[in-house]
Every structure is written in structure tokens, then in C-alpha cells.
Amino acid sequence: MANGESPLELRMFIDGKGCAARSGKSYLSYDPCTGAPWASFPDAAEADVDDAVGAARGALGRADWGGLTASQRGLLLFRIADVIERHRDELARLETRENGKLLREMTAQMAAVPGWLRYFGGLADKIEGRVIPPGRANLLTYTLREPLGVIGAVTPWNSPILLAVYTIAPALAAGNTVVVKPSEIAAAGVVRFAELAASAGLPPGVINVVTGLGPTGGALVNHPGVNFVNFTGSTETGRKVGAAATARLAGVTLELGGKSPNIVFDDADLDAASAGVLSGIFSAGGQSCIAGSRALVQRSIYDAFLDRLTERTGRIVIGDPTQPATEVGPVASRQQFDKIAAMVATARDEGSRVLSGGSALDGDGYFYQPTILEAGNSAFIARNEVFGPVLTVMPFDDEAEAVALANDTEFGLAAGVWTTNLSRAHRMARVLDAGTVWVNMYRASAANVPFGGFKDSGLGFNNGIEAINKYLRTKAVWCELGKGQSDPFVLQI
Secondary structure, three states, X not given: OOOOOOOEEOXXXXXXXXXXXXXXXXXXXXXXXXXXXXXXXXXXOHHHHHHHHHHHHHHHOOOOOOOOOHHHHHHHHHHHHHHHHHOHHHXXXXXXXXXXXXXXXXXXXXXXXXXXXXXXXXXXXXXXXOEEOOOOOOEEEEEEXXXXXXXXXXXXXXOHXXXXXXXXXXXXXXXXXXXXXXXXXXXXXXXXXXXXXXXXXXXXXXXXXXXXXXXXHHHHHHOOOOOEEEEEOOHHHHHHHHHHHHHOOOEEEEEOOOOOEEEEOOOOOHHHHHHHHHHHHHHHHHOOXXXXXXXXXXXXXXXXXXXXXXXHHOOOOEOOOOOOOOOEOOOOOHHHHHHHHHHHHHHHHOOOEEEXXXXXXXXXXXXXXXXXXXXXXXXXXXXXXXXXXXXXXXXXXXXXXXXXXXXXXOEEOEEEEEOOOXXXXXXXXXXXXXXXXXXXXXXXXXXXXXXXXXXXXXEOEEOHHHHHHHOEEEEEEEEEOOOOOOOOOOOOO
């Protein structure tokens, strides 16, 4: 947006069409590279959420969605994938504009999204019940797997479309409908995804997107017409979402925060390990739930490894995320920018040693230097999620201490292990308290691999067969095949 140009007025997507909030209220979204407003979005209230949930419930009962066979649903997901593939560059640029992540990263994500849709589209007609051998020859007993109904998804700003598709793809493959409430920071990409899905032939009401501030998400989570909630965000908010959903007996998946350890042993390939530690924390500007924000390095190589790490960190290119040479873009919002600065200041006050970075860049936008702090595992910054380009480093002496330090956290989302010792790699994978363990690599995802966390990092899993199963309910069917009549006053067991 040029200087002086008015922000774009964008819309929600409900029942197959764009719309404003019933109240006419809106809010501004800010370009993280400049700090200037670039778009306004409808600020939905309960009435708008009710419209979206009503549209989703209506689609469940219509022949153009609820009447489709599983194979037809799968083919429709394949058609959506084809459309997204044709528009991936548009979607990538839109997401970079919203959240400031590197264009090449968002381009890679948009290239991967069709694979998610095709994977779950392929699973749609693999949903099967089973015949259960009964206790008597005159009975037939079997199960049916049915969609839950309306799925509510509350998604974050760091990978808006991809993380929305974590819910949309398996939920639709299972025959459900979806209402998405994207982050107020980055909603345009998700709305555009829904528009493109409709252009591929998805019936009205199957995907709905409501935009708004915090109360909008609360209205969706608390709506009695929503059968299941998938939330991705902070642990603090996740607890509230989980309590609200389960209070009305709705199902819930929570993908929450992390303080993931990246563990480097002295036998590791140090070039690969240093690149992996840098990737784990500074790619995406550290704005990732899986960020490897704690580097645990064996003491025998600690000083040499830190020299290597700080030297490369000092050469990171910070700037315009659309430029090929840029390695780290801005933080997504002023609120997050201020949080990072405050947490680093607290770390300094507590005695943490700044090895690299440690301050904001001068000028417009929300640019913060990639920062390395030497801090003990009890330091506030080593125990709490920053969600920014801030790494804490600490030494360990042996495998047992590495495990103790790695697991000494309230979180359990991910971990990295760098070693050429195959036995050690598998031992570590077994004892690390994390939902995902990467060995000699970091920060990878796939549609067919389950992803979720332990402890305060969440509840339940996205991706893989586990994901489609959570959007299904099991119904047991009993059939009497004989002509006899049982005692009406005795349970048949």
C-alpha cells in the first residue's frame, strides 16, 4: 500500500459469499514491515458466528454436501488442491504481507498445502466400520463411522493457511463442515483460501471464515452448534478454550506452546548441527510453536560451537521478506515485538549473557535482531515461550544431564537430537518427553505424520490417520436375525 492510500476493506466468507459484520464494525491489520495499516476486516460478533455455524449445519443436511459419497468428497478435495496449486504464488504473497514471514518460506508452504488436501482426499473413502462377532449366531453386530458435524477451528497468525488446512482437510474428508476463526493479525489468506475452495465447486456453508478480535473466537468455541474445536495458540488461551469446549461436552484438540530443546552431542556433524540450531530458532523469525529455543550443547564442544553459532548469527540478513537474500523478516505484530523486547530485558536483568543481538533494529516495522543468550534452565526466558528470534544456550556434561535438562520444562512439543551415534539417537528418542523428535534434522512436517504435544504443549494430534479419526464418531448397530423372542426383562449379554 502506497503512502496515504486507504487500507483495503476485506470481508468474511459465510455460506459461500463475502460479507461484512452485521454490526458494521471492523478492525485494522498492520503491515509488519512498515507498521502502517494495510487492510481492515469485519469484527464479527455472536450474531455473525451464529450465521456461520447455521450455514455449516445447513450444509450437513443438503444433498450437495451431506448427500455426497465418500469418494465424491475425496474427489472434491482433489479439485480444491488443483485450484490452490494454481494460486499458490498469490496466497504466498498475501501471507507474507500479513505476517512478515519470508516469501520463499510461504511459497514452500503453499506448494505443500495441495498435498495435505490430496492426502486426506485419498483417505475419504478409506473410512470403514467393522463387523464384530456377536456372542450368538442370531445376531449381526457392526459399527458405522460418521462425521461429528460442525468443526470450529481457531488458528494462529504464523502459518495461517497451512494450520487451517490441518483442520479443514481431515474434517471435510470425514464429511464434516467447518467454521474457521483466523488470527486477527493474519486473516486474509484464510478467507482467500475459502473463496478458492468455493470456486473449485465446494458447496456453500462447507467452509466458513469469521474474522474478528478475541471475543469472536470465544463466540465460536462456546457456540452450542459446534461439535468439536481445534485450537492452535498459546497455552494460557488453550486452557480456557479446552475448559469452555469440554464444559458443553464438545471434543477438543489443543496445539499449544513449546520450549523445545535442540541437543548437540560432541560426536555430531557440527556444520549440520549449527545449521540445524539456527534453522530451529531463527527460521520464521522464531515465530513457531516448534522453535528450538533452547540449545543444549555438550561441554566438550560448547565454546567452539558457540563461536560458530554466534559468528553465523551475526551475518543473518534481516529485511524485506519478499527479497531472495533476506533470511529473517519482521515480527508479525507490535504486541509480539514489545513482548520479545521485554523478555530479553528481563533476561539481562536476571544475569543472562547476551552473545549476539539483543535489541530491535532502528527504523520502521517490527524488526528484532536474532538473539543468543547464555542462560540457565531456571531462567524465566529459558522456561517461557518467547515466540521470536531468541535462543538460550546452556552446556551439559553427559547424556543423562541432557535428558534431565531437556525434560525439565512444562512443555513437550518437539525436540532435536544431533549425534552420529545411532544407539544414542534411538535412546534419546525414547526418553525425550516430546510429541515430535527430530534426529540430525529440525523443523519438518508432513500430512501423513501425526503432530501434537505433551504436557502444557497440548492435547490430541493433527495430521496423519489420527487426525481424520478424531472428526468421526462411532455408532454400534445390533441386528436380530432370528425369529425367537428373548426375555423382555433380562439384558441380552
